[in-house]
Amino acid sequence: MKGLGVFINSPYLGGAERSIISQLKEIQGYKLSxxxxxLLEESEASELISHIKSHHAxxxxxxxxxPSSLYKISRSQTKKIPFILLSLILFxxxxxxxxxxxxxxxxxxxxxxxxxxxxxxxxxKGKMVYHLRDYPSKDSLFxxxxxxxxxxxxxxxxxxxxxYDVQKKAESMILRSNVVFDTCYxxxxxxxxxxGKQEDGIxxxxxxxxxxxxxxxxxxxxxxxxxxxxxxxxxxxxxxxxDDIYAxxxxxxxxxxxxxxxxxxxxLINFKGRVAPQKIFSDIDVLVHxxxxxxxxxxxxxxxxxxxxxxxxxxxxxxxxxxxxxxAIRIIPYDYSGLKDAxxxxxxxxxxxxxxxxxxxxxQNIKEQQRDFWKRLERxxx
Amino acid sequence: MSFKVLVTTPDYLPRKxxxxxxxxxxxxxxxxxxxxxxxxxxxxxxxxKLIKHQRYEKIININYTAGYLGDWDRSKNINxxxxxxILFHSNNLLKKIYKKIFKRRIITFFEKSQRNIFISEFTxxxxxxxxxxxxxxxxxxxxxxINTNNGEFVNNDIGDLLKVCCVVRDTPHKNIHGAISLxxxxxxxxxxxxQLSLNSERYSSSIITxxxxxxxxxxxxxxxxxxxxxxxxxxxxxxxxGYYEGxxxxxxxxxxYGVPSIVSRFGGLPENVHDGLNGIVFDDRxxxxxxxxxxxxxxxxxxxxxxxxxEHTINSHGRHNLKKLLExxx
Numbered sequence: 004m005k006g007l008g009v010f011i012n013s014p015y016l017g018g019a020e021r022s023i024i025s026q027l028k029e030i031q032g033y034k035l036s037x038x039x040x041x042l043l044e045e046s047e048a049s050e051l052i053s054h055i056k057s058h059h060a061x062x063x064x065x066x067x068x069x070p071s072s073l074y075k076i077s078r079s080q081t082k083k084i085p086f087i088l089l090s091l092i093l094f095x096x097x098x099x100x101x102x103x104x105x106x107x108x109x110x111x112x113x114x115x116x117x118x119x120x121x122x123x124x125x126x127x128k129g130k131m132v133y134h135l136r137d138y139p140s141k142d143s144l145f146x147x148x149x150x151x152x153x154x155x156x157x158x159x160x161x162x163x164x165x166x167y168d169v170q171k172k173a174e175s176m177i178l179r180s181n182v183v184f185d186t187c188y189x190x191x192x193x194x195x196x197x198x199g200k201q202e203d204g205i206x207x208x209x210x211x212x213x214x215x216x217x218x219x220x221x222x223x224x225x226x227x228x229x230x231x232x233x234x235x236x237x238x239x240x241x242x243x244x245x246d247d248i249y250a251x252x253x254x255x256x257x258x259x260x261x262x263x264x265x266x267x268x269x270x271l272i273n274f275k276g277r278v279a280p281q282k283i284f285s286d287i288d289v290l291v292h293x294x295x296x297x298x299x300x301x302x303x304x305x306x307x308x309x310x311x312x313x314x315x316x317x318x319x320x321x322x323x324x325x326x327x328x329x330x331a332i333r334i335i336p337y338d339y340s341g342l343k344d345a346x347x348x349x350x351x352x353x354x355x356x357x358x359x360x361x362x363x364x365x366x367q368n369i370k371e372q373q374r375d376f377w378k379r380l381e382r383x384x385x
Numbered sequence: 386m387s388f389k390v391l392v393t394t395p396d397y398l399p400r401k402x403x404x405x406x407x408x409x410x411x412x413x414x415x416x417x418x419x420x421x422x423x424x425x426x427x428x429x430x431x432x433x434k435l436i437k438h439q440r441y442e443k444i445i446n447i448n449y450t451a452g453y454l455g456d457w458d459r460s461k462n463i464n465x466x467x468x469x470x471i472l473f474h475s476n477n478l479l480k481k482i483y484k485k486i487f488k489r490r491i492i493t494f495f496e497k498s499q500r501n502i503f504i505s506e507f508t509x510x511x512x513x514x515x516x517x518x519x520x521x522x523x524x525x526x527x528x529x530x531i532n533t534n535n536g537e538f539v540n541n542d543i544g545d546l547l548k549v550c551c552v553v554r555d556t557p558h559k560n561i562h563g564a565i566s567l568x569x570x571x572x573x574x575x576x577x578x579x580q581l582s583l584n585s586e587r588y589s590s591s592i593i594t595x596x597x598x599x600x601x602x603x604x605x606x607x608x609x610x611x612x613x614x615x616x617x618x619x620x621x622x623x624x625x626x627g628y629y630e631g632x633x634x635x636x637x638x639x640x641x642y643g644v645p646s647i648v649s650r651f652g653g654l655p656e657n658v659h660d661g662l663n664g665i666v667f668d669d670r671x672x673x674x675x676x677x678x679x680x681x682x683x684x685x686x687x688x689x690x691x692x693x694x695x696e697h698t699i700n701s702h703g704r705h706n707l708k709k710l711l712e713x714x715x
Contacts, residue, residue, distance in 0.1 A: 215519075220521040220522075221526075224525060224713070228706075228713050229709065257520070261520050261521040261522045261523075262521055264522040265522060295506070335659055335701070337506070337526050337527070337528055338528070338701045339527075339706065340700055340701045340703075340706050344700065
């Protein structure tokens with residue numbers, strides 16, 4: 004049996020990790036080996052390991068110590084470049100044997116991608132799927148990743164994006180003649196629809212890690228400005244599901260502390276922490292996706308369709324590909340009044356049903372796109 | 386709860402301009418929210434020493450300089466940050482040297498203030514680039530609002546002449562020359578006559594008609610907006626000389642009659658104009674043909690574009706929203 008080495012990007016069970024674990028169930032005839040980075044302790048990955056075991060009982064799981072300085076550069080700038088370079092070189096050699104064992108390697112993000120690409124320059128004769136879960140970054144050391152593609156010695160390389168918007172950006176940055184580009188939308192777990200009408204008011208949800216570009220603060224300000232109107236329209240609560248899951252520096256730092264100050268005793272806002280998607284969507288009537296920057300895919304958008312939940316979204320970037328006019332309400336970043344109007348519109352049950360029906364069709368389109376991709380992938384790895 | 390609020394401003398009547406308009410609207414919004422408001426119109430720095438700040442619970446600075454140089458508690462300050470005043474560049478050498486020397490102190494002033502209200506994300510990010518640390522509760526992005534009480538939906542079809550207005554001061558970063566060039570290309574591409582109304586007299590074109598309106602009165606400016614099919618504002622980012630477009634107030638002034646805008650991708654303009662909703666953003670990197678094709682689509686659905694522009698301006702940029710914000714931040 005051929006071997007497929009899957010290099011995960013983070014020890015935590017985030018959207019990218021859920022996606023790859025679910026997607027690999029489509030691949031038959033390969034022995035799967037998972038490589039999970041951790042920063043300080045192996046226990047950081049316990050939730051992720053359980054998730055892998057529940058989906059791939061026969062897969063090998065290997066933990067690898069990841070230099071924390073290298074991990075932190077993904078979302079913040081750093082001045083410790085010489086130290087990072089040294090950590091990187093040591094880590095490249097640490098990974099070497101693990102890479103060479105496999106016929107195909109699957110790279111599930113840029114943090115792990117950089118040391119792997121450096122390894123591939125030193126020689127690897129198999130095939131590589133480089134899975135972009137985000138827009139190719141031009142920041143810090145990552146701007147050099149895309150140049151490395153010119154020098155790697157892999158037999159064939161597939162750069163896989165999770166939206167056509169990400170693919171387009173990747174094509175403009177990765178200049179190598181024998182790289183193939185493709186897109187596969189992220190998979191979404193099956194969800195049951197919420198049953199019945201809320202008798203005691205509408206519950207709004209935001210499902211997102213707590214990071215500034217996710218725009219949670221703009222919803223909090225909207226709630227503070229228009230609380231009276233929202234309550235009068237029938238909104239009972241605005242629940243925020245998620246936490247600060249990344250141990251990165253920069254603009255993420257203190258965000259949670261800052262936004263908690265918006266909440267007073269009369270507020271509709273409830274911070275719920277990390278909750279499983281099925282539970283979130285069974286608790287809410289409307290999902291708000293208020294991102295302020297282009298989202299590579301927008302997993303919660305697809306989850307809202309799957310769970311038959313009405314959706315309000317800024318629809319920036321790749322997430323915009325999943326939105327047609329009648330399956331969600333589009334809002335503009337920082338348009339607090341526009342968000343308030345959208346929330347009030349969604350208090351009408353028949354309007355929510357119209358959105359949900361159109362969302363169902365879009366959900367089918369997403370699944371069809373994924374099926375088409377897996378057929379193409381079989382040919383690539385054969 | 387209501388208490389005494391002071392609004393400090395360097396620009397006020399009888400002088401007209403963006404800051405004067407903003408001050409009037411802000412004061413009206415405060416009064417609508419039942420605050421007891423005084424206005425302090427300062428003309429020189431020494432005026433700031435005369436402010437009897439003890440009388441006021443909060444001080445709203447239309448330009449941050451008053452709060453920065455005033456001798457009251459920093460935490461009383463709510464600063465409205467419009468745009469280029471927070472740049473640490475200037476064509477005026479003395480001003481530039483002063484800002485460079487006191488850069489850290491100015492940034493600390495913002496960090497110690499009670500609230501900072503930025504009219505665009507672009508403006509906030511300029512300050513972040515200079516070393517400012519954001520507090521997402523203290524620092525709010527709130528797009529400009531105007532008095533839309535005299536707004537009215539005007540359904541003005543495009544016949545064989547496309548009427549465009551450009552109501553700006555004739556300064557380099559406003560890029561009137563660029564607006565003329567783009568409209569010339571558009572006229573040729575669509576084979577459509579174009580008339581551009583300007584309040585400057587020094588421009589001409591052999592391809593489009595330039596209508597010069599020197600010294601527009603308030604009434605004639607409103608009339609110009611009403612009769613136009615598009616407003617154009619192709620400002621450039623001249624941050625290194627101390628100028629950029631913080632948000633682009635004229636897009637709202639035109640929008641309250643349903644007139645969509647053509648804007649550049651610089652400054653706060655793309656936060657103001659949303660492609661296909663209330664106008665179109667010209668991205669010079671995509672080329673003129675791309676712009677012409679996109680505006681052709683917009684013109685094909687022109688009456689809906691006007692309707693959307695009007696509704697968006699009234700609902701999202703009406704002064705009632707400013708009143709709501711002030712109730713929260715005060």
